[in-house]
Amino acid sequence: MTTSIRIERSYACEPARVWDAWTKPDLMDRWLCPNPELRLSSHADAREGGAYRVNMGGEYIVSGSYHRMEEPTVLECTWQWEHETLTTLLCVELTPNDEGGTDLVLTHSDFTDEEDAEGMRQGWELSLDRLADLLAT
Numbered sequence: 001m002t003t004s005i006r007i008e009r010s011y012a013c014e015p016a017r018v019w020d021a022w023t024k025p026d027l028m029d030r031w032l033c034p035n036p037e038l039r040l041s042s043h044a045d046a047r048e049g050g051a052y053r054v055n056m057g058g059e060y061i062v063s064g065s066y067h068r069m070e071e072p073t074v075l076e077c078t079w080q081w082e083h084e085t086l087t088t089l090l091c092v093e094l095t096p097n098d099e100g101g102t103d104l105v106l107t108h109s110d111f112t113d114e115e116d117a118e119g120m121r122q123g124w125e126l127s128l129d130r131l132a133d134l135l136a137t
Contacts, residue, residue: 003117004109009128011135012101015094019072021131022092028054031134034126052077064090079108086112104128
């Protein structure tokens with residue numbers, strides 16, 4: 001049996017701007033890690049079949065491939081930590097809202113351990129706070 005997490009957020013900007021933050025390495029480097037002390041180095045070929053890699057200060061490295069890309073509304077990719085065997089699935093859905101902003105739904109699935117899923121939830125919550133700060137500038 002597998003476990004998934006779901007997080008919802010709203011941002012006061014258009015979906016294209018949120019999309020860019022998820023797909024452009026220079027923007028990914030500014031938020032895609034819960035620890036602001038770590039220096040990020042991201043690479044992304046943000047297209048279906050493309051790959052990405054995020055080095056979080058050398059302490060944590062995650063990589064995967066993009067399976068579904070519907071700019072600027074749906075991004076789906078695999079997620080695998082370096083030196084780990086488990087590959088999970090990340091889906092980010094972006095929808096324009098009535099206030100002129102964007103509603104984000106993040107679903108991260110295929111965890112085999114509830115503790116790992118909860119740890120990832122905490123990491124995503126912190127990272128999405130950093131994304132909000134980036135999008136507010």
